[in-house]
Every structure is written in C-alpha cells, then in structure tokens.
Amino acid sequence: MSWPCWxxxxxxxxxxxxxxxxxxxxxxxxxxxxxxxxxxxxxxxxGTNSFDLTVTDRAGGxxxxxxxxxxxxxxxxxxxxxxxxxxxxxxxxxxGSVDLFMAGQWExxxxxxxxxxxxxxxxxxxxxxGRVVIPLLLT
Numbered sequence: 001m002s003w004p005c006w007x008x009x010x011x012x013x014x015x016x017x018x019x020x021x022x023x024x025x026x027x028x029x030x031x032x033x034x035x036x037x038x039x040x041x042x043x044x045x046x047g048t049n050s051f052d053l054t055v056t057d058r059a060g061g062x063x064x065x066x067x068x069x070x071x072x073x074x075x076x077x078x079x080x081x082x083x084x085x086x087x088x089x090x091x092x093x094x095x096g097s098v099d100l101f102m103a104g105q106w107e108x109x110x111x112x113x114x115x116x117x118x119x120x121x122x123x124x125x126x127x128x129x130g131r132v133v134i135p136l137l138l139t
Contacts, residue, residue: 024044025040025041025042025043025044026040027039027040028040028041028108028134028135028136030110030132030133030134031058031132032130032131032132034057034058034130035055035056035057035058035063035112035130036054036055036056036057036058036060037053037054037055037110037112037130037132037134038053038054038055039051039052039053039069039108039110039134039136040052040053040054041136044136044137044138044139045103045138045139046100046101046102046103046104046138046139047099047100047101048097048098048099048100049098049099049100050094050095050096050097050098051069051085051094051095051098051108052092052093052094053067053069053085053092053093053094053095053110054091054092054093055067055091055093055112055130056091061091062089062090062091062092063091063112063114064087064090064091064114065112065113065114066084066112066113066114067084067085067087067093067110067111067112068082068083068084068085068110068111068113069082069083069085069095069098069108069109069110069111070082070083070108070109070111071083071098071100071106071107071108071109072106072107072108072109073102073104073105073106073107074107075104075105076102076104078101078102080098080099080100083095083098100136100138102138103138103139104137104138105135105136105137106135106136106137106138107133107134107135107136108133108134108135108136109131109132109133109134110131110132110133110134111130111131112130112131
C-alpha cells in the first residue's frame with residue numbers, strides 16, 4: 001500500500017524541482033539595421049515595474065530622440081497606453097511606474113523618433129528612426 005503514496009511523493013518532488021524560480025532581470029537586446037536597443041527591467045515580477053533603455057547606433061554611439069514604450073500582452077488582449085521615456089543622458093532613458101499587472105509573456109514595443117531640422121525651410125520634422133518589439137516574461 002505504500003507504493004502509490006511513494007509515486008505521488010515523487011511526482012510532487014519533480015514539480016517542486018521543475019517549478020521556475022524568480023528570474024533575475026537581464027538586459028534584452030533588439031536591433032534594427034541602424035540601431036541597437038537594450039531594455040533592462042528593474043524586476044521580472046508582475047506589478048509596477050520600471051525599465052532602463054539604452055539606444056545606440058551600430059558603432060555604439062548614443063542616439064537621442066523621443067523614446068516611447070508600449071507594453072502589451074497579445075495572448076490575453078491586454079495593453080498599456082504608450083509611455084514616453086525620460087532622457088537621463090545621451091542614449092539613456094528611463095520609464096517608471098509601468099503597471100504590468102499579470103504574469104506571463106509581455107511584448108514591449110520600443111519606438112524612437114528623432115527630429116530633423118531642415119535649414120532650407122527652417123522646419124522640424126519628426127522621423128521614425130526605429131521600432132522594435134522586445135519579449136519580456138514575468139513571473
């Protein structure tokens with residue numbers, strides 16, 4: 001009679017061993033033909049979070065412009081309104097107080113717009129310089 005109990009215990013032991021632990025926040029890299037985006041979340045837990053972003057050209061030089069992030073969880077139909085990142089220094093940005101309210105796979109769309117000033121017309125035109133989607137798994 002002890003055999004079924006032993007089998008049940010070994011199944012639970014396996015579940016405990018295989019259950020994912022909290023994952024440390026790691027930088028996530030995404031690239032376009034001209035730009036590199038590195039997103040580093042403060043945490044991999046669901047709830048209020050913040051992101052540090054670095055945007056460089058392919059040679060490693062900082063890129064300045066307006067950076068926005070759009071978190072979404074397409075599998076569940078969830079999305080968070082676009083958030084403009086605060087510039088910290090050239091090529092470095094921070095997004096604070098992002099409510100990623102559910103554990104699971106999120107997609108963080110990062111967009112960079114740069115302003116180009118034409119000396120002939122003295123007008124400023126907003127150019128979409130780059131857009132990437134960075135997957136982020138939260139526990």
